[in-house]
Amino acid sequence: MASALEPATTSLPAAAAPAERAPGDDRLARILAPALIAVLVVAGWEAIVRLNEIPHYILPGPSLVARELVESWPILWPSLLITVKIAGLALLAAVVGGVGLALLCSISKWIELSLFPYAVVLQVTPVVSIAPLILIYVDEPLTAVVLCAWIVAFFPILSNTMLGLASADHNLRDLFELYGASRWQQLLLLRLPTALPYFLGGLRIAGGLALIGAVVAEYVAGTAGTGTGLAFRVLEAQYRLNIPRMFAGLLLLALTGVAIYLLFGALSHLLLHRWHESALRREP
Amino acid sequence: MSLAVAPRADTDQRGRAEPSGPLVRLEGVTKIFANGTVALAGLDLAIGRHEFVSLLGPSGCGKSTALRLIAGLARPTSGRIRGPEGAARGAAGFVFQEPTLMPWATVFDNVWLPLRLQGIGRRQAEGPVAEALAMVGLAEFARAYPRELSGGMKMRVSIARALVTRPSLLLMDEPFAALDEITRLKLNDELLALWRAQSWTVVFVTHSVYESVYLSTRIVVMAPRPGRVVADLPIEAPWPRDEAFRTSPAYNALCRRVSAELHRAMGS
Ligand SMILES: Nc1ncnc2c1ncn2[C@@H]1O[C@H](COP(=O)(O)OP(=O)(O)OP(=O)(O)O)[C@@H](O)[C@H]1O
Ligand SMILES: [Mg+2]
Numbered sequence: 128m129a130s131a132l133e134p135a136t137t138s139l140p141a142a143a144a145p146a147e148r149a150p151g152d153d154r155l156a157r158i159l160a161p162a163l164i165a166v167l168v169v170a171g172w173e174a175i176v177r178l179n180e181i182p183h184y185i186l187p188g189p190s191l192v193a194r195e196l197v198e199s200w201p202i203l204w205p206s207l208l209i210t211v212k213i214a215g216l217a218l219l220a221a222v223v224g225g226v227g228l229a230l231l232c233s234i235s236k237w238i239e240l241s242l243f244p245y246a247v248v249l250q251v252t253p254v255v256s257i258a259p260l261i262l263i264y265v266d267e268p269l270t271a272v273v274l275c276a277w278i279v280a281f282f283p284i285l286s287n288t289m290l291g292l293a294s295a296d297h298n299l300r301d302l303f304e305l306y307g308a309s310r311w312q313q314l315l316l317l318r319l320p321t322a323l324p325y326f327l328g329g330l331r332i333a334g335g336l337a338l339i340g341a342v343v344a345e346y347v348a349g350t351a352g353t354g355t356g357l358a359f360r361v362l363e364a365q366y367r368l369n370i371p372r373m374f375a376g377l378l379l380l381a382l383t384g385v386a387i388y389l390l391f392g393a394l395s396h397l398l399l400h401r402w403h404e405s406a407l408r409r410e411p
Numbered sequence: 412m413s414l415a416v417a418p419r420a421d422t423d424q425r426g427r428a429e430p431s432g433p434l435v436r437l438e439g440v441t442k443i444f445a446n447g448t449v450a451l452a453g454l455d456l457a458i459g460r461h462e463f464v465s466l467l468g469p470s471g472c473g474k475s476t477a478l479r480l481i482a483g484l485a486r487p488t489s490g491r492i493r494g495p496e497g498a499a500r501g502a503a504g505f506v507f508q509e510p511t512l513m514p515w516a517t518v519f520d521n522v523w524l525p526l527r528l529q530g531i532g533r534r535q536a537e538g539p540v541a542e543a544l545a546m547v548g549l550a551e552f553a554r555a556y557p558r559e560l561s562g563g564m565k566m567r568v569s570i571a572r573a574l575v576t577r578p579s580l581l582l583m584d585e586p587f588a589a590l591d592e593i594t595r596l597k598l599n600d601e602l603l604a605l606w607r608a609q610s611w612t613v614v615f616v617t618h619s620v621y622e623s624v625y626l627s628t629r630i631v632v633m634a635p636r637p638g639r640v641v642a643d644l645p646i647e648a649p650w651p652r653d654e655a656f657r658t659s660p661a662y663n664a665l666c667r668r669v670s671a672e673l674h675r676a677m678g679s
Contacts, residue, residue: 298511301484305505306528306576316524320515402514402556 187371192378195371203360203372207379210357213269213341214334214387217276221333224277225284226326233292233318234310243289250282254340258347272348272356276340280333287329291322324403327395334387342380357383433457433493434580434612435481440490442476442638450476452637454490460579463606463613465623465630467669469677473638474616478505478582481614494580504573506583510565512557512572518544519553522572529576536575543571546605563594570602581606581613588618599625603652620673624665625652632669634676642672 169189175181176188183191196203228246232239258275265271295317303313345358361376399406435458442451450473458464466474479485480492482505494503504525512521522543526536544550547567557565566586573581587595603626606613617623623630624646632642648661656662 296511298507298509299513301479302505302507302511302524303528305482305484305503306525308528312528316527317513320513323515402558 184368184370187374191371192374196375196378199372199375203357203376203379206355206357206360206376207383209355210338210341210345210380211383213272213276213344213356214337216273217280217340218330218333218337220273220277221280221284221337222330225281225329225333226288229285229288229292229322230314232289233314239289246282246285249278254279254343255347258344261344262348268348272341272344275344275347276337279340279343280337283329283332283336284326285329287325287332288322291325292318294325295321324395324399324405327391327398328405331388331391331395334391335384338380338384338387433459435614436491436493437477437480438491440477440480440487440492442473442480442485443488449637451480451487452639454639456631456640458612458614460612461610463615463626463628465627466614466616466633467618467620467623467630467673468633468638469635469673470618472633472635472676474633475508475584476638477633478584478614478616481580482582502576502578503580503582504576504578506566506569506573506581506586508585508588510557510562510569512565512568514557516556517553518549518555518557518560518568521557521568522575525572525576539575539577540571543575544568546574547571547601563590563598566590566598567601574605579612581611583613584616585618586615587622595622600653602626607650620666620669624648624662624669625657630669632672632676641676644669644672 173188173190176186187195228242232243254275257278261274262268262271265274295313299317300313303317308316341356342358345356346362349359349362357376357380361373361380364370364372364376396406435456437454437456440451440454440456441449443449454473454477456477466477468474476485480487481494482503483494484505513524516524519540522540523533523536526539527533541550541553544553547570549564549567549571552560552564552568557568560568570586573583587598590598599622602613605611615623615626627646630642630644630646631640632644633639634641646665648656648665
């Protein structure tokens with residue numbers, strides 16, 4: 128399930144592994160190994176908190192965090208939905224804008240030359256430092272926060288899609304030319320399919336970044352923002368020294384990030400498993 | 412039609428090509444790349460209908476360049492090239508050194524591509540695609556993806572794709588170079604059988620003296636730096652050619668002769 132962007136070294140251990148393992152083993156290990164780590168960490172954490180009698184406003188034990196999560200669920204869940212909505216809108220805008228601009232750049236060198244540097248500027252400027260400005264200039268709080276998240280999520284999609292569109296096999300391009308393919312046919316039948324794995328790799332990065340962008344924007348916005356997102360709840364809990372709820376909120380954010388990653392991993396697998404190297408299961 | 416001088420849409424030159432003359436004619440063709448490399452210098456070559464011509468020569472002598480010029484994929488720096496009628500749209504089939512298949516498309520879709528680019532829909536293409544796949548013995552693999560095929564099978568798909576437009580001219584750039592001996596010999600036989608049955612014209616680029624002698628009616632030996640023709644040898648061996656021919660003294664004598672020419676080309 129390695130994306131096109133992950134370092135190639137990740138496939139080496141798999142290639143060197145003994146050949147007689149059943150395919151099911153791998154899937155089991157993929158779930159069991161992290162689960163074991165989680166159990167160890169949670170147990171150790173609980174033990175340290177209890178043995179040292181650490182007060183809950185400094186470090187709450189996992190059992191307390193779990194109880195808080197359940198108890199404040201009616202507050203956290205709607206907030207989570209708002210944060211997910213912000214990240215989702217930002218990602219949608221990033222896909223539309225990123226793919227659209229990548230297509231424009233692939234059509235005209237001039238568009239690429241004149242616009243791409245600004246995309247880079249947008250990417251390298253820390254969102255924390257632009258967010259306050261955006262919040263000043265954009266009146267509607269939801270739009271402002273979505274805009275912040277969009278800025279972080281946009282670039283990986285743009286740059287990956289551009290790379291993908293330019294990566295078509297040279298011999299295949301010759302073949303298309305030989306048979307007199309139009310630009311439109313080249314785009315539809317050659318460039319877009321070539322770009323798909325690159326785009327999906329970018330999407331997986333952008334998914335996580337959109338969530339991070341949404342959280343950062345909410346933090347910066349504070350009460351000036353939408354005022355109800357999950358990041359705002361975490362901030363609010365911090366002000367009130369409700370540390371267990373802070374932990375519960377952070378846990379929920381982390382799980383959401385993982386869920387987004389898995390979702391796009393699954394999408395990528397669904398679209399690529401018939402043909403792309405990254406999604407092929409290696410025969411044992 | 413002159414690929415060199417006239418653009419593709421130039422129709423008034425088409426009618427003048429005499430159908431009995433050579434199918435392809437290169438006259439004083441020179442190709443100099445942007446970096447100054449002289450790939451071909453004053454190449455003269457005429458290829459008649461139904462010939463099986465091998466371009467034989469050491470690496471870098473301009474064989475691929477010549478083939479790409481004939482296909483219209485590159486333009487000569489100077490000189491004239493006359494290709495077959497309507498060379499730009501499917502009159503010539505091209506087989507690359509690598510299979511060059513679209514990994515995201517099934518075998519059917521890969522072979523359909525040349526027709527699809529000419530606006531022929533899936534339904535209409537079913538017949539010709541099935542026929543082309545049957546020719547290369549892959550009728551049952553239409554729904555497979557390239558990654559599910561062996562190297563030799565991929566190569567055959569790529570040949571089927573070149574055949575699907577029923578080209579009068581087949582251009583092949585070392586199509587079997589990456590294959591093992593046994594597969595190569597088998598595909599050689601299949602190609603010869605097809606060529607004899609369909610009476611195409613084939614231009615076949617190869618490094619291998621043995622392969623060229625086995626297949627060709629004529630061998631054009633080229634020399635490098637700058638690329639040019641140094642020998643043009645008719646191969647008047649009897650047909651059909653088969654395993655027995657490959658072990659015959661006549662075959663060995665021909666191979667020795669071609670080898671000697673090749674060595675002379677590389678020495679001079
Ligand atoms: N795009 C290019 N730009 C610059 N030089 C090139 C280019 N393509 C080929 N050449 C040069 O032209 C010469 C002939 O190349 P070509 O590929 O036609 O050789 P070849 O006979 O097909 O060799 P091989 O048997 O190794 O495939 C070589 O010296 C090569 O370096
Ligand atoms: Mg070559």
